[in-house]
Amino acid sequence: MTTQETQAPTSSGCPFTGRQKVALEETSLTDPIIQANPRDFYWTMRTEDPVHYDEKLGMWLVTRYDDIVKVLREPLLFSDKQGYEAQYASGFFEEFKQILESQGGGYFPDVIKSDPPEHTRIRKLMDGAFSAHRVKTLEPGITRIIADLVDQIADKADKGEVIDGVREFAIPLTISVICEQLGIDQFNGEKISRWSEAITAQIGRMQNREEMVENAKEICDLQNFITEQMQDREVDPKEDMISDLVHAELDDGSKLTFGEAVSLVRALIIAGNDTTATAITNLLLILATQPELAQELYDNVEDDKYLNRFVEELLRFAPPVRGLAKMATEDTELGGQQLPKGAHLLVMYASGNDDEEKFECPRQFDMGRKNLGSHVAFGVGVHRCIGASLARMEIKVAAKELIKKVHNIQLTVPVAELKYQKTVATHAIEALPITFTKR
Amino acid sequence: MSGVTITFVEPDGTEKIIEDAVVGESLMNVAKDNGVEGIWGDCGGGCACGTCHVYVDEKWQDVVGKPDDIEEMTLDMVTEAQQDNSRLCCQIQVSPELDGVRLTVVPAE
Ligand code: HEM
Ligand code: FES
DSSP states (O other), X not given: OEEESOOOOOSSSSSOOOOOOOOGGGOOTTSHHHHHOOHHHHHHHHHHOSEEEETTTXXXXXXXXXXXXXXXXXXXXXXXXXXHHHHTTTTOHHHHHHHHHHHSSOOOOOTTSOOTTHHHHHHHHHHGGGXXXXXXXXXXXXXXXXXXXXXXXXXXXXTTOOEETIIIIIHHHHHHHHHHHHTOOSOOHHHHHHHHHHHHHHTTSOOOHHHHHXXXXXXXXXXXXXXXXXXXXXXXXXXXXXXXHHTOBOTTSOBOOHHHHHHHHHHHHHHTHHHHHHHHHHHHHHHHHOHHHHHHHHHTTTOHHHHHHHHHHHHHHSOSBOEEEEEESSOEEETTEEEOTTOEEEEEHHHHTTOTTTSSSTTEEETTOTTGGGOOTTOOGGGSOTTHHHHHHHXXXXXXXXHHHEEEEXXXXXXXXXXXXXXXXXXXXXXXXXXXXXX | OOOEEEEEEOTTSOEEEEEEEOTTSBHHHHHHHTTOTTOOOTTSSSSOSOTTXXXXXXXXXXXXXXXXXXXXXXXXXXXXXXOTTEEEGGGOBOOGGGTTEEEEEOOOO
């Protein structure tokens, strides 16, 4: 059940790691080379300076598994709200806000990115909709969407055409699934994809001013779309999640304000798209680069337990979310590092999943590992991903439908030439050119 | 109607006896409302996070029952600690039959 990524023997007891030290003082997470290949940087920080100050970013990078969990388990000491606000549209916030107010109906802060007890009140409203049991009932519908998409790309690939796994499979897949959930039956997938990227860019720290203006306009467009959808449900409630949010009553009997509801619908449209699409892209990449694993997956395709473990190890091995922000609300200490009140932290989930102190031989794809479910790809604590069950289901069904119908998946460019989205928040491949044949 | 009595054994061995658990509540909520150590309930009872893991005392196993397939899958992710008597307590509702049940908290991470 194990396969290796690189072939360099080391002395650590793991057959393969191939780690190389990076000069920390000269390096930033924003460097293009690090953006594409961050693992040596993470590893050097974990060994030399586990809570490392990245000068260029002006943020403390939290890299060790144990420290990450500690931060996420103390939501009042390490505020999600303050961390997120300081990250959002960083450098251009006032101008960004003005654009939204003048053209997008208003600036609506994300209520889900708040701290307890406010957060608890909102979160309770959302949890039920994405429980594992509810998501299980969605499996047939999700399978139908994915099987159709697989058929489409399989026909194309069978004619010898190159497929972009990102734009032609992963992104349309996740967008169709979430729109069905929200009850949006008429949608323009390309627009939604642009909206997702525009939102993600606000916490990515790597947009310039021109890009910010472009992105702000996309977000206005998104908000205007959401407002229309909500107004439609105001007068004509339907059996869908937008209606649920528009008409929701909270535990204390209060209702969501208009702005709160917009921010929640926006979060649901966006939060699961790029992230889940990235996981599915990583699935394609691993099937293309580890043919023996692809064969093993095929041999076990009817074994649900196998598939679940496969998905979980994929998320540990190649986590879509790289780092999200939190802020210290008091002077404190973390991993031997003194942090002042107001210290802006970037929680490096991707580094936690690669921590050899927690995961034995982390660079091996090993779905037999005992602590498989301890990975932090979905976070930990009160902000742990709401959509985890939905994402797992989408990735599982994608793996299943693909491997049943196609084989010989091959990348048409060297792995080293793959381009990644410019952002500190996620680690997302921009395009994945592949070929394959029908079984 | 009087409450149901539930005992949680916390990771450090402390017994927390809760005497007023309300029928219909999930045991995860009961534990959180009473500050039981080691029950986080991150996913709010969605059977998705495994941070509400308990071992059911042997003599109570039949009364409490077995996990369903979905819970079984989530438990499979915490294999390090999974046992025959493992349950995710967000999936167990308080009922009069559970009066006196004893559960040992299994810490996550
Ligand atoms: C593989 C796919 C996904 C990954 C890797 C992922 C990852 C994450 C992470 C790391 C967090 C933040 C945890 C923290 O603050 O520490 C998060 C939060 C969140 N995710 Fe996901 N996610 C995925 C899919 C989804 C989907 C499909 C949805 C929507 C249905 C979704 C909705 C959300 C929301 C609303 C939050 C905010 C929760 C809160 O702050 O309480 N995610 N996700
Ligand atoms: S609370 Fe998440 S599985 Fe029980």
